[in-house]
Amino acid sequence: MRISVKLIATYRELLPPGAQGNRIEIDVPQGTTVSDVMTRFGVPLDERSVIVVNGATVPLSTVLAEGDVVSAFSAIAGG
Amino acid sequence: MYGWHGKILRIDLTNLKTSVEEVDPQMARDYLGGRGWAIRYLYDEVDPLVDPLAPENKLIFATGPLTATTAPTGNRYMVVTKSPLTGAVAHSNSGGDFPTWMKRTGFDMFIFEGRAEKPVYLWVNEDQVEIRSAEHLWGKDVPATTDALLAETNPKSKVACIGPAGENLVLMAAIMNDKHRAAARSGVGAVMGSKNLKGVVAYGRKNPAFADDEAMRKLSLTIAKEVGADIKKGSSLREYGTAYVPQVTNTMGILPTRNFQSGVFEGADRIDGVALKEKYLIRPKPCYRCPIACGRLTAVDDEKYGGKGEGPEYETISSLGSACGVDNLAALTRANYWCNELGMDTISAGMTIAAAMEMYEKGYIPEEDIGQPLRFGDADAVIAMLRKMAYRDGFGDALAEGSYRLAEKYGHPEIAVTTRKQEFPGYDPRGSQGMGLLYATSNKGASHMEGDVAYEEVFGVPVKDDPLTTDGKAELVARFQNAFALIDSSGLCVFLAVRYVFSKDRMIWPTRLAQLMSHTTGVEYAPEEVLTAAERIYNLERLFLLKAGSTVDTLPPRMLNEPLPEGPAKGRVAELDKMLPEFYEVRGWDENGVPTREKLAELGL
Numbered sequence: 001m002r003i004s005v006k007l008i009a010t011y012r013e014l015l016p017p018g019a020q021g022n023r024i025e026i027d028v029p030q031g032t033t034v035s036d037v038m039t040r041f042g043v044p045l046d047e048r049s050v051i052v053v054n055g056a057t058v059p060l061s062t063v064l065a066e067g068d069v070v071s072a073f074s075a076i077a078g079g
Numbered sequence: 080m081y082g083w084h085g086k087i088l089r090i091d092l093t094n095l096k097t098s099v100e101e102v103d104p105q106m107a108r109d110y111l112g113g114r115g116w117a118i119r120y121l122y123d124e125v126d127p128l129v130d131p132l133a134p135e136n137k138l139i140f141a142t143g144p145l146t147a148t149t150a151p152t153g154n155r156y157m158v159v160t161k162s163p164l165t166g167a168v169a170h171s172n173s174g175g176d177f178p179t180w181m182k183r184t185g186f187d188m189f190i191f192e193g194r195a196e197k198p199v200y201l202w203v204n205e206d207q208v209e210i211r212s213a214e215h216l217w218g219k220d221v222p223a224t225t226d227a228l229l230a231e232t233n234p235k236s237k238v239a240c241i242g243p244a245g246e247n248l249v250l251m252a253a254i255m256n257d258k259h260r261a262a263a264r265s266g267v268g269a270v271m272g273s274k275n276l277k278g279v280v281a282y283g284r285k286n287p288a289f290a291d292d293e294a295m296r297k298l299s300l301t302i303a304k305e306v307g308a309d310i311k312k313g314s315s316l317r318e319y320g321t322a323y324v325p326q327v328t329n330t331m332g333i334l335p336t337r338n339f340q341s342g343v344f345e346g347a348d349r350i351d352g353v354a355l356k357e358k359y360l361i362r363p364k365p366c367y368r369c370p371i372a373c374g375r376l377t378a379v380d381d382e383k384y385g386g387k388g389e390g391p392e393y394e395t396i397s398s399l400g401s402a403c404g405v406d407n408l409a410a411l412t413r414a415n416y417w418c419n420e421l422g423m424d425t426i427s428a429g430m431t432i433a434a435a436m437e438m439y440e441k442g443y444i445p446e447e448d449i450g451q452p453l454r455f456g457d458a459d460a461v462i463a464m465l466r467k468m469a470y471r472d473g474f475g476d477a478l479a480e481g482s483y484r485l486a487e488k489y490g491h492p493e494i495a496v497t498t499r500k501q502e503f504p505g506y507d508p509r510g511s512q513g514m515g516l517l518y519a520t521s522n523k524g525a526s527h528m529e530g531d532v533a534y535e536e537v538f539g540v541p542v543k544d545d546p547l548t549t550d551g552k553a554e555l556v557a558r559f560q561n562a563f564a565l566i567d568s569s570g571l572c573v574f575l576a577v578r579y580v581f582s583k584d585r586m587i588w589p590t591r592l593a594q595l596m597s598h599t600t601g602v603e604y605a606p607e608e609v610l611t612a613a614e615r616i617y618n619l620e621r622l623f624l625l626k627a628g629s630t631v632d633t634l635p636p637r638m639l640n641e642p643l644p645e646g647p648a649k650g651r652v653a654e655l656d657k658m659l660p661e662f663y664e665v666r667g668w669d670e671n672g673v674p675t676r677e678k679l680a681e682l683g684l
Contacts, residue, residue: 006330009315009323009352021348022326047583050539055331055647057545071330073323075539076315077531077574 143570242422290601319352332646346406398429510648
């Protein structure tokens with residue numbers, strides 16, 4: 001199935017060449033979890049990162065569905 | 080005294096006289112400094128019912144015990160007064176260089192009272208204090224005023240001043256320092272303008288003495304090293320400034336879009352920090368002694384929108400950008416420069432234009448009143464309105480009153496997205512429930528700086544909290560309000576403070592901040608004591624608000640009744656009623672939001 005990964009601000013550097021801006025579409029097998037995908041891109045799975053699926057806070061063990069967008073950025077104060 | 084100088088400079092603008100006062104050591108300890116000292120003086124000396132633009136209102140500049148110290152980011156000051164926008168207390172914070180220079184004059188606070196007959200500026204060179212004519216500067220913008228004041232005093236000094244917006248009593252006028260930094264919110268610049276005070280120039284070499292030099296030096300270095308190590312690993316704030324945030328809030332569906340008609344903006348990629356870095360960034364620009372450097376020195380090379388200055392930061396991108404439907408980064412950056420040069424709060428200015436755009440598109444404001452079309456996405460119209468607003472020219476006179484009064488004037492107050500008539504910052508509370516409770520209960524009207532729980536709900540600092548739940552938000556908001564009152568009183572910057580001088584658990588605990596304040600002042604502050612002091616400050620501001628007559632803690636109808644139409648928070652409204660009663664209970668306030676006798680007694684109020 002196809003999902004999107006969006007890596008924001010400094011995490012953009014974790015995207016492989018060929019990504020469009022901060023986003024890439026990838027094919028993953030059924031049953032893939034949030035943590036599987038984040039590990040693949042080298043996103044830290046601890047408190048250093050904020051990871052959301054379709055913009056919502058979910059457990060890292062959440063199984064992804066077709067069309068999901070997994071976004072991540074470094075936990076740092078902002079606006 | 081250590082840490083504090085213990086001295087206040089009082090400036091009587093009516094009689095053009097100045098005097099020096101000593102600070103009571105018990106007051107110093109109980110109210111910490113900065114925002115805390117200032118509200119104590121404002122509460123004691125200003126009738127909360129006074130017309131904010133009358134000579135009877137006072138304008139207070141206040142530094143904290145950590146301002147001008149070795150503590151990283153110990154370089155903030157507060158402007159405290161009664162706000163002409165909200166009618167409540169205003170406390171607006173700024174960095175740059177000026178705060179440290181102000182503290183080095185040997186005074187912790189400047190209190191301006193009365194009204195000068197003709198425009199003046201204040202020149203403080205340690206104990207040599209002069210009130211000088213500013214008639215030749217009246218009408219000049221911020222950069223020209225700043226350059227002139229430096230030339231007339233000491234080029235090594237630092238300047239805070241108002242631009243045309245402050246002179247024209249625009250209700251969102253800012254006080255600008257070092258040209259590009261702003262004590263922006265709540266119309267503090269209009270109060271300065273009402274006093275005919277054009278500028279303040281500070282120079283001095285009186286660094287505050289520390290009670291424990293060695294411990295202060297050591298802890299400052301430890302913190303600086305931690306920040307440095309994090310930046311080496313890659314810091315979004317250093318790389319992109321706060322301009323990286325539109326990507327985050329847009330992903331969460333809470334980026335104010337077309338006057339909060341949506342939380343998802345299709346043009347977010349075009350106005351974010353990555354685009355800014357690629358196109359216009361010259362270099363990151365730190366405030367004095369700041370290792371983070373979130374400021375952006377930028378230049379736009381464009382025939383129409385060309386210029387050089389600082390910004391835009393996130394709040395400006397969300398107000399002058401997405402809230403107005405604008406995705407033209409060159410125009411948005413130029414609009415930011417205009418606000419800085421004219422001396423206006425970008426948040427309230429942008430959100431007010433956004434409200435006007437919605438009313439125009441819905442036919443509530445006739446085109447002949449505005450003098451031109453005013454549609455979402457029209458960047459040139461935004462720039463035109465900003466200039467009209469600062470000079471109260473034509474329709475700008477109505478815009479200068481802020482979105483609430485504008486919407487009310489045209490019979491549609493429900494269009495204004497404000498609390499206590501102050502415009503929302505860049506987090507839609509329908510998808511960030513804690514922020515809704517924060518805006519509703521804020522003593523100064525809608526403001527993220529009153530206790531920014533977006534740190535947890537959006538940014539995961541110190542820990543990530545689900546923005547869509549209301550559970551536990553009552554206590555979280557109260558904790559953050561107290562923490563921010565503490566930080567604003569200390570003289571540190573919130574960007575450093577929450578992450579590095581509070582503990583990393585959800586209910587943030589100021590272990591290191593108390594240590595820094597103890598090493599500086601010599602008062603043996605325990606974390607409990609500084610937090611109690613912060614709660615005292617917060618409650619005193621509440622009392623000022625209640626006496627000023629603003630008592631209802633609520634949100635505008637759009638937030639309570641109109642669900643977000645798209646994005647992760649689709650279908651949600653701000654569920655204030657689920658949080659407010661518990662919040663009052665946590666605060667020790669009655670069901671109307673009034674502090675109980677017991678709470679006041681406990682805090683020594």
